[in-house]
Amino acid sequence: MRYVIVTLALALALTSPALAHLTPPVVLVSDRDAVVSLLPGARRFFVREVRLGDKEKAAIKQASGWTPEEDFYRFYIGRDDQGRMVGALVFVGDATIHGSVRVATAFDRDGKVRGASVVELTEETYPWVKPLIDEEFTRDWVGHDSQSRFALSDPLARARSNSMTQFYGNVIANLVRRAAILYDYGVRPSGSAMLQ
Amino acid sequence: MLGIRLSRLPVSAKIFCTLYLLGIGCGAIAAMGQAATAVGLTPADVQASFAREMPMTSLGPSGHGQHQSAEREISIGDISSVAKVWVRTPLLIQTSHTHLFGQTLIAGLLGLIFLFSSLGERVKSAILALPFVGTLIDIGGMWLTRFVWAPLSVLVIAGGTLFALGYTLITLIALYELWLKKETTA
Numbered sequence: 186m187r188y189v190i191v192t193l194a195l196a197l198a199l200t201s202p203a204l205a206h207l208t209p210p211v212v213l214v215s216d217r218d219a220v221v222s223l224l225p226g227a228r229r230f231f232v233r234e235v236r237l238g239d240k241e242k243a244a245i246k247q248a249s250g251w252t253p254e255e256d257f258y259r260f261y262i263g264r265d266d267q268g269r270m271v272g273a274l275v276f277v278g279d280a281t282i283h284g285s286v287r288v289a290t291a292f293d294r295d296g297k298v299r300g301a302s303v304v305e306l307t308e309e310t311y312p313w314v315k316p317l318i319d320e321e322f323t324r325d326w327v328g329h330d331s332q333s334r335f336a337l338s339d340p341l342a343r344a345r346s347n348s349m350t351q352f353y354g355n356v357i358a359n360l361v362r363r364a365a366i367l368y369d370y371g372v373r374p375s376g377s378a379m380l381q
Numbered sequence: 382m383l384g385i386r387l388s389r390l391p392v393s394a395k396i397f398c399t400l401y402l403l404g405i406g407c408g409a410i411a412a413m414g415q416a417a418t419a420v421g422l423t424p425a426d427v428q429a430s431f432a433r434e435m436p437m438t439s440l441g442p443s444g445h446g447q448h449q450s451a452e453r454e455i456s457i458g459d460i461s462s463v464a465k466v467w468v469r470t471p472l473l474i475q476t477s478h479t480h481l482f483g484q485t486l487i488a489g490l491l492g493l494i495f496l497f498s499s500l501g502e503r504v505k506s507a508i509l510a511l512p513f514v515g516t517l518i519d520i521g522g523m524w525l526t527r528f529v530w531a532p533l534s535v536l537v538i539a540g541g542t543l544f545a546l547g548y549t550l551i552t553l554i555a556l557y558e559l560w561l562k563k564e565t566t567a
Contacts, residue, residue: 209419210472212464220460231454234440238448256443257436261460262452280471287467305467371450 208284208308213318216289216304220261220274223291223300227263227271234259235371245366251359258367272299273372277364279356283309286356290364296373298329301361314353316344322354323361331365382496387558390497395559398494402552405487409548416541419466424535429461430468431523432531473527477520484519484544488512495551498558508554511547515540 214222220230236257237245246252263271272294278287284307291299301323306314317337325338335358337345345351390398416422420430437459438451468476492509500508519540525533 210466212466215462215464217457217460217462221457229454230457230460231452232437232459233450233452234436234438236440236443236449239446241448256433257440257449259434259437278469280469285469285472370448 208310210285211306211308211311212304213306214289214302214304216276219276219289219302219304220263223274223289223302224261224263224272226265228266229264229268231262231264232259233262233273233372235367237370241370245370249362249366251363251366253363253367258371260368260372262372270294273368275364275367275371276304277360277367278305279360281310281353281356283307286310286314286353286360288357288360288364290361292365292368292372296330296365296368298326298361298365300324301326301357301364303357310349310353313347313349314357316347316350317341317354317357320344323357326358326361329361329365331362331369333362333365335359335362385497386499386564387494387497387555388499388562388564390559398555398559401490402494402555405491405548406552408487409545413541413545420468422538424532424538427523427534427537428526428531430466431473431526431534431537433527435531468523468527470527473523477523481516481520484516485513488516488544488547491548491551494555498554499562500554508547508550511550512544515543515545515547518543 224230234257237253242253258275261274263273265271272291274289274291276287276289278285285305286303287305288301289304290301293299303314303318303323320341322337322341322344325341326333326335329335337351337354337358341354345354387395387398413422420426436451437455438453440451441449491512495505495509498505517540518536522533522536522538522540525536
């Protein structure tokens with residue numbers, strides 16, 4: 186009996202690192218589909234790429250506790266036939282312990298959220314986030330900006346009862362807030378002036 | 382090797398070797414299918430998933446610590462319509478260590494069987510080295526694609542091809558020697 190227990194313990198010890206492995210990515214929406222669906226009314230599309238300066242990164246860190254680490258951030262800008270801006274969209278991702286999460290967030294001219302979609306998860310995280318996606322949880326953040334509090338709303342209580350769903354809901358909320366901050370510094374005309 | 386030949390193995394050992402080789406072959410086909418659907422099987426596909434994102438605008442090189450921005454009009458067709466996996470560094474690390482362990486173990490067991498082939502030492506050495514070398518080129522190519530030069534994605538395809546070539550040669554020769562080759566007495 187003792188040998189059986191020792192063998193089982195050894196087998197468990199040897200296989201346990203496998204539990205820490207990331208599962209394969211699950212792509213829910215292509216980039217093009219996200220841009221088209223979140224920027225309705227846009228007739229012309231522009232890409233604006235922004236490399237944040239050191240001062241901007243420091244200001245973002247001080248204000249939000251997050252330091253932007255990408256070399257540059259790409260915004261997709263939608264304009265109407267007259268060239269007026271309809272909205273802008275940015276993809277923001279994070280590598281969590283259970284794999285990557287990537288979110289597309291669109292903003293109006295004033296930096297208010299027009300909509301957000303989860304575009305990439307992993308096989309492991311998808312079942313945790315799906316109840317939130319089914320409830321269209323990102324609708325609660327429409328109209329929010331970088332100064333708003335991004336949190337899961339009370340009507341999502343049933344979905345939030347799973348602690349991992351709650352955790353990833355908060356991860357996604359943080360990503361949408363990061364996108365709002367990036368919009369302030371990358372697209373909003375007064376963005377860089379916020380530092381002065 | 383050591384006087385042991387595949388053709389002289391007892392039936393139980395022949396069955397073991399055969400089933401192992403066939404099992405690995407099925408696994409390799411499944412792995413290729415997974416790679417084809419998740420990433421793709423051309424250097425361009427590998428580049429799209431593994432290489433660092435390059436600017437679409439005239440954004441200058443980094444390193445000044447200053448705010449930079451650039452903008453240009455695109456057509457909606459310029460945005461990727463393919464639901465493509467973008468392999469970030471944490472996933473690259475995870476993929477590397479699981480594949481280096483897994484493929485090296487597979488190459489090791491393939492080589493172990495092939496050591497008892499009746500081929501000459503030079504040919505045998507060259508063939509059994511193929512899966513090992515292919516694995517290193519494959520995984521090394523992923524890192525080089527991401528951090529050195531995107532066109533090196535061709536190495537990932539070349540490495541995978543070498544591994545497959547090594548497996549195919551080892552399996553065909555081993556199965557021939559296990560079941561078809563007639564032992565000649567000196």
